[in-house]
Amino acid sequence: MKHNYDYICYDTYALSIPPYWLKPFIVRDRLRDYECVMFIDSDASFENMDIRMEDTLVPGSVMSISADKPQHRIPARINTGVFIVTKDSLPLLDAWIALYNPSAWTERDGMWKCSGKWAGIDYEQGALCTLLDKYNVNIKPWYFMNNHPKSGHNGFCWHFCGAVGKRMLGIHIKK
Numbered sequence: 001m002k003h004n005y006d007y008i009c010y011d012t013y014a015l016s017i018p019p020y021w022l023k024p025f026i027v028r029d030r031l032r033d034y035e036c037v038m039f040i041d042s043d044a045s046f047e048n049m050d051i052r053m054e055d056t057l058v059p060g061s062v063m064s065i066s067a068d069k070p071q072h073r074i075p076a077r078i079n080t081g082v083f084i085v086t087k088d089s090l091p092l093l094d095a096w097i098a099l100y101n102p103s104a105w106t107e108r109d110g111m112w113k114c115s116g117k118w119a120g121i122d123y124e125q126g127a128l129c130t131l132l133d134k135y136n137v138n139i140k141p142w143y144f145m146n147n148h149p150k151s152g153h154n155g156f157c158w159h160f161c162g163a164v165g166k167r168m169l170g171i172h173i174k175k
Contacts, residue, residue: 003052006034018112020124021100027085028093041081044159047147051156053084061138062089066145069161075142077132080125081159082145092135099127 008030013022023039030037038053040046056064065083068075085093104115104122116122121130132139147155 002049005053016107017100017102018105018107018114020112023080023124024093024096024128028090028097031085031087031090031093036084036086038084039080039082040157041159041161043161044082044145044157047155047158056084056140056144056156057086058138061136062086062092063135063137064140064145065137066140067142069142069146069148074119076119076125077129078125078137078139079142079146079159079161080128081161082157089135092131092137095131095134096124096128099130100124 010022010026013026015022015025017025027037027039036054036057058064063083063085065078065080067077068079099121101116101122106113106115114122117126120126131137141153143151143153143155145155145157146159146161147153148158148160
């Protein structure tokens with residue numbers, strides 16, 4: 001791969017938890033072997049291959065992440081579809097993981113359901129939002145890691161999140 005990165009893709013993981021919540025667990029585990037780790041959702045792709053993930057980090061920050069898209073019906077402060085961390089983020093990751101509430105989730109036939117509000121505290125994104133002011137997290141403009149091809153902005157990653165994003169992904173792939 002460009003920049004000599006390793007690409008690791010998981011179809012399964014050793015934990016039986018909701019897929020949303022696998023993010024902080026996987027990233028924390030990977031930081032045992034790497035100085036810097038980038039998580040990218042399966043509905044995201046790289047837009048600008050000339051940008052190196054380590055160049056997106058601000059000195060002293062423990063995470064680089066983008067704001068949520070303002071076009072979403074109820075945009076969150078951040079979107080956890082794409083983010084970058086270093087070993088300095090381990091306390092943040094541990095605090096994030098500690099917010100996972102298994103009693104809010106039920107699994108049936110491989111499908112997970114949450115009793116809490118979508119993207120609220122019981123989801124990984126809402127949980128991370130509660131920690132943003134306690135840790136030095138660098139929040140970039142939404143289009144840097146959550147861009148879409150028709151935004152008029154240049155960014156690092158496209159993220160085809162939400163229903164509109166999935167429709168745009170179909171259009172983008174067909175071209």
